[in-house]
Amino acid sequence: MTKKEQPATDEQMIKFYQTGTFTVGNRLLDEEFRTVQATSERSNSIDSGHRACQGCGQALGARYALDTAMRVTDNKIIAANATGCLEVFTTPYPETAWSIPWIHSLFGNVASVASGIAATLKAKGDTTTRVIAQGGDGGTTDIGFACLSGMFDRNDDVLYICYDNGGYMNTGVQRSSATPGGARTSTSMPVGEHPGSSFTTGKFLPAIAMAHEIPYVATASVHDLHDLERKIEKAMSFRGARYIQINVPCPLGWGSEPAKTIKLARIGVESGLVPLFEAEHGDLTNSTKIRYQVPVEEYLQLQRRFAHILKPANVDQLETIRAIAEKNIKRYQLL
Amino acid sequence: MLYQMSGSIAVAKAIALCRPDVVPCYPITPQTHIVEHLSVLVKSGQLENCTYENVESEFASMSFCIGSSAAGARTYTATASQGLLYMMEAVYNASGLGLPIVMTLGNRAIGAPINIWNDHSDAMSVRDAGWIQLFVESNQQAVDVHIQAFKLAEALSIPVMVNMDGFILTHAITRVDLPEQEQVDQFLPPFVPRQKLDTEAPLSIGAMVGPDAFTEVRYLAHHRQKEALAIIEQQAKEFAKIFGRDSGGLVKSYFSEDADIVLVAMGSVIGTMQDLVNDLRNEGYSVGILSLRSFRPFPANAICNALKNAKQVIVFEKSFAVGMGGILASEIHMATQRFVGDKLIIKSVIGGLGGRTITKKSLRKLIDSANKNELDDEVFMDLDGTTVVRELKRQQEEQSSGPVAENILRDIGVVSASKTH
Amino acid sequence: MTIQHKPFAITLDVGTSHLNKTGSWRSMRPVYIDRLPPCNKACPTGENIQGWLSLAEEKNYRGAWELLTKDNPFPAIMGRVCYHPCENTCNRGQLDLPVGINSVERFIGEQGLINNWQFKAGEDTGKKIMVIGAGPAGLSSAYHLRRFGHQVTIYEASEKPGGMMRYGIPKYRLPREKLNAEIYRIQKMGVEFKLNHPVKDILETKKQGGFDAVVIGIGAQQSHFISFPGQSSIPVLDALTVLRDTENENPNQLIGKVVVYGGGNSAMDVARTAIRMGAQDVTVISRQEIDNMSAHPFEIKETLEEGAQIISLRSIKAINGCEITLELLKTSEEHHSGHSFVVETGEVESIEADVLVLAIGQVIDRQLFENIAPIEISNESIQIDNTMKTGLDGVFAAGDVVPSQRSVTTALGHGKKVARAIDAWLNGQSYQPAPQNEVATFDKMEPWYYSDAPRTIQPHLDAVRRKNGFAEVVGDLDQDHAKYEARRCMSCGNCFECDNCYGICPDNAITKLGPGKGFEFKYDYCKGCGMCESECPCGAIAMEAEDI
Structure with a gap:
């Protein structure tokens, strides 16, 4: 079951929606266009009582993604989880916040664990139950990279979701290969001549996933629920290996106000620093356009991890970050 | 039915008879032929309803097993040596989560120096990982114990590692009696998981446990292994009833009850020792053998029972803890002290490292020395004393002597003279 | 299938996290509130604009009319002549353009007339x-x-x-x-x-x-009247009289070259009336610059469209025969309380006139x-x-x-x-207005969530047709456009059940009560992160300090 495409423009003029598809719900929208999160019947895959920090973007992103997958599959989801915040804050003995079948094994092996689950379903001829693997950016782009690449290569029937908050937040905010250049982490402190995380050539996993030519790759953000849910639904319509990377702000690691989590996700995208796009079988098929473009400074200034970037002495770094945004905008046609 | 086949092929066929649901594999010598043959069995349809998958590493392989087993699949894989080390984190995890995976370990030395031949260093490296570790003496036992391993693993929800000596067993073509499918089905019922990832009955597997319950979790794992002691014995009896063969069990005694000197060992070396003991007993020596078939759980009672009349025990093992000595020897020492007391003399012999051949001649020398009460407490069998002494001397003379292994090889003429400094 | 006991501690049953009441972490608590929409605050009759727009959007025109007329009995009239201060403060104006409240009001008023909806008097009090x-x-x-x-x-x-x-x-x-x-x-x-x-x-x-x-x-x-030095040979009239005569279809003197003195709406009314009465040409003399004239910009725009001329920064010094002497003014450099004012320059010029109409205020x-x-x-x-x-x-x-x-x-x-x-x-009491809620200012809103929606332009009669008579210049919205315009309302300060709070709470600490019933916080689990407040599009949530 997938959502119909939105009505054509002519009709839209008459069927105008006050908040369109930007808010979580909209009583003026036809039911089929409303989000899963707007319904009282959503599965709450992660339920109340979990121990995520105030304003945790990952707790939100995970519930969004899993609830959508649950709806699409008629509640036939098994999830595997890498070690990390999501695992720790949901399942400290004796309480679990998960309402779905869920397993945590290790930090670097979630893709393989998920592949193993999928292999079981295949062996038993179960075609309705689907498997989701989830990990943070460290567990995905660093320690879990090999297993993930193997999963892609075999085209195992797993949707891998990476909740990207740009660092090892669970262990106390260390740098990962997904940490943005210039960002302060506890292993890339703002000291010395080139403060913050070094501007490396980068390890942008969605592009690496695309290089594997797996059926579906997408990036999403917790600020745009309709977009995120659509991508999860799309991903579930494919068989084989799929990869979705969700940008999830981390108040602790980013040095931001908990209340600003959604806003940060939003302006990260609107500044061009977090491109949202989709790719099928290795080819870019769609990008989510920027609605109201904002300068990167607006994004940076809400985060203490970038405080040093905005000092006059580090204007070069600021320029580098601007250039990254511009490159994204061009490469993914975000405007 | 009787066949002439290599140990690896025999094991692969035995695994197929156990109807595994999922088999991930990654190549490493000397176990590779097992999973190679399983791939043929799956592809050819001889093993049905089984997902066979080439994964990208041993770490992935064991992780794959964790996932599949947690999802309710009878799961099998095989590895050896470096591969086991590479999957180590997942090895601990599989037992911690209580997943009844069966894995063959084609026992092989661990580098550096890299060495593909047999010893037990790999098995010993996971002795605290919480797995049940069984050792087989022959390819027939390898077939039989693998069948028992699934039943044992699933009865207790603990993973089981079947250790078979690399090359010596895996590559040896011997006569094997392969059971019929009906026999195996009779012995091994379908897998009923203790816990399972099930959308109809969701649960969370793999919680974080803090100081408040961690000790209890570990104790319960220990307790479960102790429960295995009885079950292993019981299943061996059950197996004998259906298949008409003695295979498995905790220990196997070969004249050990009435012998003054008892050789204790694990794996294929038992065969060589049996030959020797036959000879020696014909000559009137009071010699016996105790084969340790279950290393984990450690059958302390059975060992003590078997050794209660012995005067001298020679623990022969194909690995050791560098800086400490024989691992098995010290474990037997600890076990027997409690029951037999100080009167039992325990000698530790290390041999067969990195595939060095264990000859009857060398073993006989041990017995002879023991008979004369001349055997050292710790013996490195067939150690080339001249080489060692020369190397030690060189080390004394030079601040930095370079890699020990290379120096030794140079001395014995393997590395070309041009590299001499 | 017999399931044995699950492994102790490592494997957990679902629903157990409910035992962990994370509400204890909280130092600030979110509460649902109603804020006063700026349109409502600005409306001199205190119309619940948001309320009737919402009913109009649902095509409940009767409901909208009832609600609107609770405060203002003349929707069809005010939908035409109100200068709509509501629109000037409309938060949507900071996003694109204000909601066309006035045009929807007119639409509602028309519905009332078409359907002949009537008012009900209250129960007789005998007073x-x-x-x-x-x-x-x-x-x-x-x-x-x-x-x-x-x-x-x-x-x-x-x-x-x-x-x-x-x-x-x-x-x-x-x-x-x-x-x-x-x-x-x-x-x-x-x-x-x-x-x-x-x-x-x-x-x-x-x-x-x-x-x-x-x-x-x-x-x-009563029109304000001033007399000018000189020997005037032209009639000098006042705006009110001119407009009243026009209404009563009395003959008037708006012929030839009509000069109107004044910069307010009455001046525009007179100028535009003169054009319709067939004046040869019409000139408005204003002391202020066009931008500072008190007439509403749309009035000025329509006046100019219809062919009148506006000469700004001039004052009338004298009238001699058919010639009016004007003194040029300039905007002072000095500003007083934000308003600029004009000063005389001494420079003069003159224009011809057949009639002068004063539109300089009433008493x-x-x-x-x-x-x-x-x-x-x-x-x-x-x-x-x-x-x-x-x-x-x-x-x-x-x-x-x-x-x-x-x-x-x-x-x-x-x-x-x-x-x-x-x-x-x-009733022997003294009237006390009800206390007003805090105003839902733009900074309390999160405008990103509102759809792009350009304002509907009401149809206008072409300028060339306007000059020939008194046909209405501005037309009605049709139903679809009225609905569209009503839906541009951002519901400032009042929950419109967009589900944002319910959806974005990372702790699932909000209960959705169903259509029209809003939401409820589960304070047992709310950690007080404040995301719901930040992301409420219309500013209907506030954070309050907990008593700790």
């Missing part, structure tokens, strides 16, 4: 109120007083009711059938109209009629009050207390006659307020 003047203030007071159930009699000096709505606003802005229909509706509530009945003596009339209270709503109907007619000492007049207005009461007990005043902005809308607002004040006074 009698006398209202002087059937202008917007008087009519509005009468309407609201009738709703309270009081008997009302309106005394009107003119032949027809409507006051400035009839005699000051030209037909092309307010067609008379609309005006008549909405006034008639008030009459049908049982309000007695005594037309051609100028009141000579307030107290005497009150006594004779047995009235319990009086509302003075006579407006400011009240003091005659009626001169013998009633307690009614105090100062600054050209009757002085009232904060319950609209004059110095004389039982006598109230409303509209242009009291200090005010002197607009129809303000007068209607006065009518509502004075009715409430009289009702309270009749």
Whole structure:
């Protein structure tokens, strides 16, 4: 079951929606266009009582993604989880916040664990139950990279979701290969001549996933629920290996106000620093356009991890970050 | 039915008879032929309803097993040596989560120096990982114990590692009696998981446990292994009833009850020792053998029972803890002290490292020395004393002597003279 | 299948996290609140604009009309002539353009007329109120007083009711059938109209009629007049007279070269009337720069479209024969309290004129009050207390006659307020307006969530057609456009159940109660992160400190 495409423009003029598809719900929208999160019947895959920090973007992103997958599959989801915040804050003995079948094994092996689950379903001829693997950016782009690449290569029937908050937040905010250049982490402190995380050539996993030519790759953000849910639904319509990377702000690691989590996700995208796009079988098929473009400074200034970037002495770094945004905008046609 | 086949092929066929649901594999010598043959069995349809998958590493392989087993699949894989080390984190995890995976370990030395031949260093490296570790003496036992391993693993929800000596067993073509499918089905019922990832009955597997319950979790794992002691014995009896063969069990005694000197060992070396003991007993020596078939759980009672009349025990093992000595020897020492007391003399012999051949001649020398009460407490069998002494001397003379292994090889003429400094 | 005991501690049953009440982490608690929409605050009649827009958007036009007319009895009229201060403060204006509240109001008003919806009077109280003047203030007071159930009699000096709505606003802005229909509706509530009945003596009339209270709503109907040096040979008229004559179809002198002096809306009305009457050319002389003229920009724009000329920064110095001498003014460098003002330059020029119309403001007619000492007049207005009461007990005043902005809308607002004040006074109480909620200012909103929606432009009669008569210049919205425009409302300060809070709470600490019932916080689990407040599009959530 997938959502119909939105009505054509002519009709839209008459069927105008006050908040369109930007808010979580909209009583003026036809039911089929409303989000899963707007319904009282959503599965709450992660339920109340979990121990995520105030304003945790990952707790939100995970519930969004899993609830959508649950709806699409008629509640036939098994999830595997890498070690990390999501695992720790949901399942400290004796309480679990998960309402779905869920397993945590290790930090670097979630893709393989998920592949193993999928292999079981295949062996038993179960075609309705689907498997989701989830990990943070460290567990995905660093320690879990090999297993993930193997999963892609075999085209195992797993949707891998990476909740990207740009660092090892669970262990106390260390740098990962997904940490943005210039960002302060506890292993890339703002000291010395080139403060913050070094501007490396980068390890942008969605592009690496695309290089594997797996059926579906997408990036999403917790600020745009309709977009995120659509991508999860799309991903579930494919068989084989799929990869979705969700940008999830981390108040602790980013040095931001908990209340600003959604806003940060939003302006990260609107500044061009977090491109949202989709790719099928290795080819870019769609990008989510920027609605109201904002300068990167607006994004940076809400985060203490970038405080040093905005000092006059580090204007070069600021320029580098601007250039990254511009490159994204061009490469993914975000405007 | 009787066949002439290599140990690896025999094991692969035995695994197929156990109807595994999922088999991930990654190549490493000397176990590779097992999973190679399983791939043929799956592809050819001889093993049905089984997902066979080439994964990208041993770490992935064991992780794959964790996932599949947690999802309710009878799961099998095989590895050896470096591969086991590479999957180590997942090895601990599989037992911690209580997943009844069966894995063959084609026992092989661990580098550096890299060495593909047999010893037990790999098995010993996971002795605290919480797995049940069984050792087989022959390819027939390898077939039989693998069948028992699934039943044992699933009865207790603990993973089981079947250790078979690399090359010596895996590559040896011997006569094997392969059971019929009906026999195996009779012995091994379908897998009923203790816990399972099930959308109809969701649960969370793999919680974080803090100081408040961690000790209890570990104790319960220990307790479960102790429960295995009885079950292993019981299943061996059950197996004998259906298949008409003695295979498995905790220990196997070969004249050990009435012998003054008892050789204790694990794996294929038992065969060589049996030959020797036959000879020696014909000559009137009071010699016996105790084969340790279950290393984990450690059958302390059975060992003590078997050794209660012995005067001298020679623990022969194909690995050791560098800086400490024989691992098995010290474990037997600890076990027997409690029951037999100080009167039992325990000698530790290390041999067969990195595939060095264990000859009857060398073993006989041990017995002879023991008979004369001349055997050292710790013996490195067939150690080339001249080489060692020369190397030690060189080390004394030079601040930095370079890699020990290379120096030794140079001395014995393997590395070309041009590299001499 | 027999499932044995699950592994201790490592494997957990679902639902167990509910035992962990994370609400204890909280130092701030979110609460649902209602804030006052800026349109509502700015509306002189205090219309619940958001409320009736929402009903209109659901096509519940009757509901919208009922809600709107609770505050303002003239939606069809005000949908045309209100200068809509609501739109000036509309938060949507900071996003794209303000919601076309006025055009939707007009649409609702039209629905009322088409469907002949009527007002209901309140249950009879036996009290009698006398209202002087059937202008917007008087009519509005009468309407609201009738709703309270009081008997009302309106005394009107003119032949027809409507006051400035009839005699000051030209037909092309307010067609008379609309005006008549909405006034008639008030009459049908049982309000007695005594037309051609100028009141000579307030107290005497009150006594004779047995009235319990009086509302003075006579407006400011006398034109301000100044005389200029020189020997004028042209007629010098005042704006009100010109407009009244036009309404009464009396002959007037708007022929040839018409010069209008003034920069307000009356000046524009006169200029545009003159064009329609066939003047040869029409020139407006304004002391202010165009941008600073008090006339509304759309009035200026339409005046120019219709062919009038506006000469700004000029004052009339003298009139000699057919020539008017103008002195050039300039904007002073100095600014006083944000307003620029003009100074004379000494430089002069002249223009020819056949008639000069002065549109430089109106004053009240003091005659009626001169013998009633307690009614105090100062600054050209009757002085009232904060319950609209004059110095004389039982006598109230409303509209242009009291200090005010002197607009129809303000007068209607006065009518509502004075009715409430009289009702309270009749019950021996003093009227106290209900306390207002905090205003939902733009900074409390998260505008990203609103769809892009350009404002609907109402159809306008082509300029060339306007000049030939008094046909209405601005047209109606159709149903779809009215709905569209209504949906542009951002519901500032009041929950419209967008589900954002419910959806974005990372702790699932919000219960959705169902359509129309809103939401409830689960304080057992709410950690107080404040995301719901930040991401509420309309600012209907506030964070309050916990007592710790």
